[in-house]
Structure formats: C-alpha cells, structure tokens
Amino acid sequence: MAMLRIDVLTIFPEFFTEVFEFGIIRRAKLAGIVEINIHDIREFATDKHKMTDDRPFGGGDGMVMKPEPIFAAIQNILGTTDQAEYPEGTRVVLLSPQGRPLSQPLAQQLADETTRLVLICGRYEGVDERVNERLVTDEVSIGDYVLSGGEPAAIVIADAVIRLLPAALGSETSAENDSFSDGLLDCPHYTRPADFMGMKVPEVLLSGDHAEIAKWRRDKALEKTRSVRPDLLKGENGDM
Numbered sequence: 001m002a003m004l005r006i007d008v009l010t011i012f013p014e015f016f017t018e019v020f021e022f023g024i025i026r027r028a029k030l031a032g033i034v035e036i037n038i039h040d041i042r043e044f045a046t047d048k049h050k051m052t053d054d055r056p057f058g059g060g061d062g063m064v065m066k067p068e069p070i071f072a073a074i075q076n077i078l079g080t081t082d083q084a085e086y087p088e089g090t091r092v093v094l095l096s097p098q099g100r101p102l103s104q105p106l107a108q109q110l111a112d113e114t115t116r117l118v119l120i121c122g123r124y125e126g127v128d129e130r131v132n133e134r135l136v137t138d139e140v141s142i143g144d145y146v147l148s149g150g151e152p153a154a155i156v157i158a159d160a161v162i163r164l165l166p167a168a169l170g171s172e173t174s175a176e177n178d179s180f181s182d183g184l185l186d187c188p189h190y191t192r193p194a195d196f197m198g199m200k201v202p203e204v205l206l207s208g209d210h211a212e213i214a215k216w217r218r219d220k221a222l223e224k225t226r227s228v229r230p231d232l233l234k235g236e237n238g239d240m
C-alpha cells in the first residue's frame, strides 16, 4: 500500500498535538497510509542558548530563522542536505507567503508523487534564504494573507494531501466530486428532512431521475462559481 511519511519542522511542536487526531487523517494514520512526525527545530540548535533566530543582516525589524538548526534537522530526517541525494519521492516544502499558491492540482500532485513530505514552518520575519536555496524543493503559500507562522499552513497542506491518498477517503468517488476537482465550486447539498421550517429541498433531488439530478448539480455548481469565483471560469468555456 502507498505510504506517505510527513515530517514537520516547527519551533512550536505543541501546536500539532491534537490536530491530526480527527476524521480522515486519524483513520489514514491508523491504517498506515500516512505517518506524521513533528520535530522541534530548537532541539537541533547548536549554541548553548538553543537559538533558532537572529537579527537580520542589513538591519530592520524582526528576527530571521537561523539556517544551522534547519540544516541539522534536514540532515537528521533525510540523511543528507544535498537535494540530489534526497530519497526518491522527497519534497521539502517551505511554507511562506512568498510561495506559489497551494491549489487542488498541487495537492493532487503531492499525493500522487510524494513518499517523503517535509514541511518547514517559517516564523518571524522570515527564514534565512540559504534554507530556500539549498534545502527547499517547493516554496508554498496557502493564500494572499500573512499568518504569524507557517504552522497553520502546514496543517492545511497536510490535510489537503492526506485526504487525496488512495484509500484515505471512504469512497473513491467522494474526492472526484470535490470543489475544484473539475475546476468548479461544489453544488449545494441537502439531507433530511425534505421540509425544514418551510424550506424545501429542491424537487429534482427527490425525483430519482439521476440524469436530471446530475444536470441540476452541474448547473448549480456553474451558477455558484460564476457568482462567487468567476476567475475560475476564465480561460475555460465560461458560457458552459
């Protein structure tokens, strides 16, 4: 069975104590589909004060994460700091607002091609650029806003990837129907009761006519996408 090992590098390991213990991720861990290891960058600090950050060359506000502890952590986790010698299927991702945006295709690519995923959580004003230069294979952002650190972003990327691992989802088809899997937002969903406080479930969903239901879902997905995210339709056939 396909197996993904995720290693998270952070100065706040406690941030992750419960977050991977629920739902699909918990089940994937129990089933041996994914293994998640959290590493405290501070434990790889070499100086007596266990410093993980320092003042920026050139001046300015804030602190910069030092390269030595991160290099030592990668050496420990991957057995090398030379990208050419990383184990096959390794991606070392630096979470930062400067990265390329996370998208469903990128999550799918990571789920399909990766067996070792290392997530480096940046903090403060940034990470020494030599980490990026030498160790990082992908710099990734989860959106055009600034978080106080990469930890929430690492959780987001891990979740998006793990649920796409073959055998992680209960039903193979449920990921195929996700928002974005066909470039559209998802259609609305309903369950019982058919009449809730006078709000009725659309008649077609009760009809049992599967072709009509599929058409309704597609129309609603298009309608929603056109109104909320017209940018997703650009370059495709926006009139579909």
Ligand code: ADE
Residues within 6 Å of the ligand: 095, 096, 097, 122, 140, 141, 142, 143, 144, 145, 146, 147, 148, 149, 150, 153
């Ligand atoms: N760290 C701070 N902001 C971030 C973002 N938007 N994406 C990923 N990592 C981050």
